[in-house]
Amino acid sequence: MSRSANTGDRGRAGSEVPDRDIERGPAIAVRGLSKSYRRMAAGFKMRTLKSAFLERSLTSGLSDAETIRALEGVSFDVPPGEAFGVVGGNGSGKSTLLKVIAGLLRPDQGEVVTDGRVAALIELGAGFHPEISGRQNISINGTVLGLSKKDIEERYDSIVEFSGLADYIDEPVKTYSSGMYVRLGFAVAIHTDPDILLVDEVLAVGDEEFAHRCLKRIEQHLAGGGSLLVVSHSLTLIEDLCDRCLWLERGRMREIGEPRRVIDAYRQAVAEAEGRAHREDLERATTASGVPGEGAADENDRWGNGWASITSARLLINGKEQYHLESGDEAVFEIETQAHRPLEDVVFGIAISTPRGIECWGTNTDIEGLDIGRFEGSGRLQLCCPALRLGAGEYSVDLAVHARDGTPYDYRRDLLQMTVGQRERGVGVYLPEHDWKLSGGLKQATGSKGSRCEDGVASSGATEYAEDSPGTDRSPKTPGRDRS
Amino acid sequence: MLQTLKTLVRFRSLLGSLTARELAARYRGSALGFLWSLVNPLMLFGVYAVVFGVILEARGGSSTDPYPLFLITGLFPWIWTSASLLEGAVSLSANAGLIRKAVFPCEVLPTVVVCANLVHFLLALPILLIALGWGRFEGADVLGPATLLLPLVVVLHFVLLVGAAMGLAALNVHFKDVRDLLGNVLTLLFFLAPILYALADVPNEKLQTLVRFNPFTPFALGYQSLLFRGEPIGWELWVEMSGLALAALFLGTLIFRRLEDTLVESV
Numbered sequence: 228m229s230r231s232a233n234t235g236d237r238g239r240a241g242s243e244v245p246d247r248d249i250e251r252g253p254a255i256a257v258r259g260l261s262k263s264y265r266r267m268a269a270g271f272k273m274r275t276l277k278s279a280f281l282e283r284s285l286t287s288g289l290s291d292a293e294t295i296r297a298l299e300g301v302s303f304d305v306p307p308g309e310a311f312g313v314v315g316g317n318g319s320g321k322s323t324l325l326k327v328i329a330g331l332l333r334p335d336q337g338e339v340v341t342d343g344r345v346a347a348l349i350e351l352g353a354g355f356h357p358e359i360s361g362r363q364n365i366s367i368n369g370t371v372l373g374l375s376k377k378d379i380e381e382r383y384d385s386i387v388e389f390s391g392l393a394d395y396i397d398e399p400v401k402t403y404s405s406g407m408y409v410r411l412g413f414a415v416a417i418h419t420d421p422d423i424l425l426v427d428e429v430l431a432v433g434d435e436e437f438a439h440r441c442l443k444r445i446e447q448h449l450a451g452g453g454s455l456l457v458v459s460h461s462l463t464l465i466e467d468l469c470d471r472c473l474w475l476e477r478g479r480m481r482e483i484g485e486p487r488r489v490i491d492a493y494r495q496a497v498a499e500a501e502g503r504a505h506r507e508d509l510e511r512a513t514t515a516s517g518v519p520g521e522g523a524a525d526e527n528d529r530w531g532n533g534w535a536s537i538t539s540a541r542l543l544i545n546g547k548e549q550y551h552l553e554s555g556d557e558a559v560f561e562i563e564t565q566a567h568r569p570l571e572d573v574v575f576g577i578a579i580s581t582p583r584g585i586e587c588w589g590t591n592t593d594i595e596g597l598d599i600g601r602f603e604g605s606g607r608l609q610l611c612c613p614a615l616r617l618g619a620g621e622y623s624v625d626l627a628v629h630a631r632d633g634t635p636y637d638y639r640r641d642l643l644q645m646t647v648g649q650r651e652r653g654v655g656v657y658l659p660e661h662d663w664k665l666s667g668g669l670k671q672a673t674g675s676k677g678s679r680c681e682d683g684v685a686s687s688g689a690t691e692y693a694e695d696s697p698g699t700d701r702s703p704k705t706p707g708r709d710r711s
Numbered sequence: 712m713l714q715t716l717k718t719l720v721r722f723r724s725l726l727g728s729l730t731a732r733e734l735a736a737r738y739r740g741s742a743l744g745f746l747w748s749l750v751n752p753l754m755l756f757g758v759y760a761v762v763f764g765v766i767l768e769a770r771g772g773s774s775t776d777p778y779p780l781f782l783i784t785g786l787f788p789w790i791w792t793s794a795s796l797l798e799g800a801v802s803l804s805a806n807a808g809l810i811r812k813a814v815f816p817c818e819v820l821p822t823v824v825v826c827a828n829l830v831h832f833l834l835a836l837p838i839l840l841i842a843l844g845w846g847r848f849e850g851a852d853v854l855g856p857a858t859l860l861l862p863l864v865v866v867l868h869f870v871l872l873v874g875a876a877m878g879l880a881a882l883n884v885h886f887k888d889v890r891d892l893l894g895n896v897l898t899l900l901f902f903l904a905p906i907l908y909a910l911a912d913v914p915n916e917k918l919q920t921l922v923r924f925n926p927f928t929p930f931a932l933g934y935q936s937l938l939f940r941g942e943p944i945g946w947e948l949w950v951e952m953s954g955l956a957l958a959a960l961f962l963g964t965l966i967f968r969r970l971e972d973t974l975v976e977s978v
Contacts, residue, residue: 264976280969326975330814333972350812358736367732370725371815399739 233330234338235261252342253304254423254454255311255328259337260301262323262478263294297323298478302337305471307422310455312465312486314493315475321458324475325349325427328456343422343454346372350427351412357401361392361411364400368415382418389444390414391437409433417444424448426457430464442468462490463650494648498551501646531635535566535573535602535628540642542624554649554658558615562626565605570636573599575608578625579617587617587656593631618656619649715877715964718816726819726826733827748831749838752790756783763907772909774940776851780843784938785906785931787839791832792872792927793897799824799876800883800890807978817974818967821876829869843938855941864933864944870956871930874963881970884978905931926955 298320305311313321326332328339329347355364365386369379387393390410392403400408410433417424424445430438445468449455459465465472465486472486474493481496482489543559544552552558560577576591592599624643629635649658665671719726738744756779763769764778771781802820803810810817843853883889904927905913913919922928929951936944 280966331811331975345814347812347814350808356732356736358739359732363732363735367728370728371809371813376724 230340230342231330232338232340233327233334235334235336252340254307254309254342255305255456256340256342257301257303257324257328257337258339260298260324260327260334260339261296261336262298262320262327262332262334263296266293266295296478298327298334298475300337301475301478301480303473303480303483305423305454305456307342307454308449308452309471310449310457310469312469312472313456313458313475314460314462314465314472314490315481316497318477319475320478321475322349322427323478325425325456325458329425341423344373344420345423345425346416346419346421347425348413348416348427349425351409351416355400355408355412358399360398361396361400361403364411365396365415368412369419372416372419374419386414386418389417389440406433406437410437413437413441417441417448421448421453423454423456426455426459428459430459430461462494466490494551495549498549498646501550501644528640529638531627531629531637533636534568535564535570535636537562537564537626537628537637537639537642538605539563540624540626540639542643542645550643550645552615552645552647554618554647554651555614555616558612560610560612560624560626560643562608562610563605564608564628566602569601569603571601572630573602573636574629574631575599576625576627576629577610579622580625581656582621582623585656587622591627615647616658616660617647618654618658619647620656621646712961712964715818715967718818719822722816722819725816726822729819729823730826730830733823734830737827745834748834752787752835753838755790756786759786759907769908770912771935771939772911774852774909776853776939777846780846780851780853781909781935781939782907783839783842784934785904787832787835788868788930788934789901789904789906789927790835791828791868792930793901794831795825795828795872795876796879796893796897797890798828799872800879800893802876803880803884803974803978804887810978811975817971818877818964821880822873825869825872825876828872829865832865839938853939853941857941857943858937860944861934861937864930864937864952867952867956868930871926871952871959874956874958874960876963878959878963878966881967881974884974885970900925900927904928905935909935926959929955 301320301324303311313324315321323332325347326349327334328341329345329349330339330341331347331349355368359367365383366376366379369382369386370376374382387396390407390413392407392411395403395407400411403411413433426445430441433441445455455468457465457468469486471484472489473480474482474489476496482492540560540562541548542550543561544556546557546559562575564575566573574591574593576589576593578586578589580586622645623641624645625638625640626642627635627638629638651658734745738747741747743750760779760782764782769778771778774781799821802824803817806820809815810820840854846853879889879893903922903925905922910919910922910928910932913922929948933944933948933952936942936948
């Protein structure tokens with residue numbers, strides 16, 4: 228077992244830590260890690276070289292204005308056998324963290340100690356030479372990743388089989404598609420038998436079939452006691468795969484712990500940020516023009532004769548203003564409206580559509596038989612949906628106030644934008660409550676967790692489905708890793 | 712320096728495969744393949760032999776033996792030198808993808824370039840020896856028992872190149888100017904080295920001192936002594952060559968070690 232440390236301590240980087248008779252500690256121990264990058268502005272060249280030469284660092288001696296903090300005070304442990312996920316927006320320091328753990332980058336402060344053989348799947352197929360064959364590249368890439376000639380010979384067949392590229396293995400890799408490139412890269416990397424696997428967003432590249440094969444292999448790696456650190460924007464992947472999760476924000480640890488909780492908190496923050504941006508947009512639009520047909524509002528987005536206007540609208544999810552919801556959440560569309568003259572003939576309408584213009588749902592007060600009667604001054608209207616079961620995606624909402632014959636007083640297109648996430652599988656824009664029932668020759672296999680129809684009671688619901696990982700092909704799990 | 716050497720020895724199989732890759736990739740898809748490694752130096756040799764030997768009537772010093780034989784003994788080692796340094800200087804920047812994504816000892820990359828060009832040199836060596844052998848058969852006083860010491864010179868030359876390529880490669884990551892600067896410096900060094908002319912034929916004493924200070928000069932003199940004149944090398948020259956080789960290795964690895972930590976971020 229090789230223990231190695233990557234420290235901010237100049238001059239003893241990559242030093243092998245003597246393997247004393249200690250109990251097996253964490254597979255990855257990250258302690259107070261900080262890392263800055265230098266801004267690539269012109270004019271620092273000579274100084275940079277000097278500091279690189281004397282201090283072995285590009286950033287020492289630079290002021291804060293000249294550097295960018297990628298990581299700040301990050302600490303955590305990954306015990307052997309654990310799957311650890313890292314989430315965060317672009318530029319939050321996820322990849323830097325991975326590269327420091329892999330030993331590619333030197334931290335400015337703090338240290339990383341890894342216990343065991345590390346394989347970093349960062350950009351697969353990096354270092355493949357385009358002119359030579361897949362076969363030759365396997366042996367060179369394997370050597371780069373630390374395999375001996377004998378190791379490579381032994382594993383060669385298995386690598387080719389895993390990659391599924393047997394027919395093309397003697398062609399120069401410049402003829403490969405990008406997907407084939409990644410397949411070969413993953414196949415070689417996974418065959419280095421790592422104790423610690425570092426994965427950066429690579430599963431997104433291959434096709435579905437290959438992604439499944441990779442996941443299966445990663446599960447095997449975990450089942451065999453290996454550790455995993457995965458960085459991904461696919462929150463469902465992290466939620467399904469990981470035992471613990473870290474949320475990085477601008478290089479700092481925002482939350483760490485049970486993936487479900489951390490990811491929900493992350494989603495919530497994203498939704499709040501989107502909501503803020505959306506409210507600002509709304510404010511700009513409403514202050515620009517209180518009445519349709521006047522001011523700067525785009526004619527394509529707003530029209531009507533101005534007898535009444537929709538002054539603002541908000542979306543309340545589970546009682547809180549936000550513009551992201553999970554499918555099945557309670558949603559309330561709240562409309563503030565004002566009549567500019569007394570009206571006897573008022574209808575309020577709503578239409579929800581996808582960005583490509585597919586109308587998912589539309590209704591108004593008139594067709595549903597709600598007679599408003601006389602309307603003067605201002606008022607508030609709420610449309611409540613106890614469970615808005617839209618499929619995952621983006622939606623925009625049109626709101627209008629008009630006469631029964633359709634004459635618009637104020638029609639506001641795309642007034643609200645919202646994003647919907649979904650925890651259950653299934654595709655489309657609508658996810659009705661449902662269940663499967665089997666009878667006759669059809670029986671549910673024992674151990675299957677697909678259906679939960681007992682005594683004919685349909686009990687499917689988004690939140691309940693999310694409790695266990697979808698019953699597809701997510702094979703072996705060690706007892707210790709089973710979430711109940 | 713020792714740490715770098717240890718790394719190179721530890722990763723010798725990687726060094727071997729990467730050198731093989733370099734060689735395999737270079738001639739892949741060309742009809743003449745490996746023959747190009749012979750054709751290229753021969754072309755250059757032909758041009759210089761005609762221009763300097765026939766048109767300008769250059770002579771290989773006091774020796775009366777044919778000028779082309781003098782020229783070829785200095786030219787082939789020079790081609791190894793200049794190709795190694797030019798390609799070596801960009802070896803890290805050219806493999807940025809690999810360096811940034813795989814944990815991997817970067818010092819092998821400049822070394823691979825020197826090794827690949829050593830292979831070319833060794834492949835061209837038989838031509839050189841055949842030419843000299845034929846000259847001897849025709850009555851020229853070339854080659855001799857001292858020629859057997861050639862591997863020693865090649866080893867020292869190799870050490871010099873590995874050190875220089877390593878330092879240049881690391882510097883070039885931070886300063887892309889290195890490559891262009893190097894092109895000019897190499898041209899200068901070529902004409903200031905006793906390759907096209909013999910050291911004794913340099914008329915001006917100051918100029919002769921300048922040529923004497925060219926780091927390639929001792930090696931040119933060494934090759935010429937063993938191959939063209941077939942005479943043993945004096946101990947002063949051995950000391951000079953060893954000193955230069957070790958100095959280059961020391962300095963090159965020092966620069967490399969110092970810049971190593973910042974390579975991944977800068978490349």
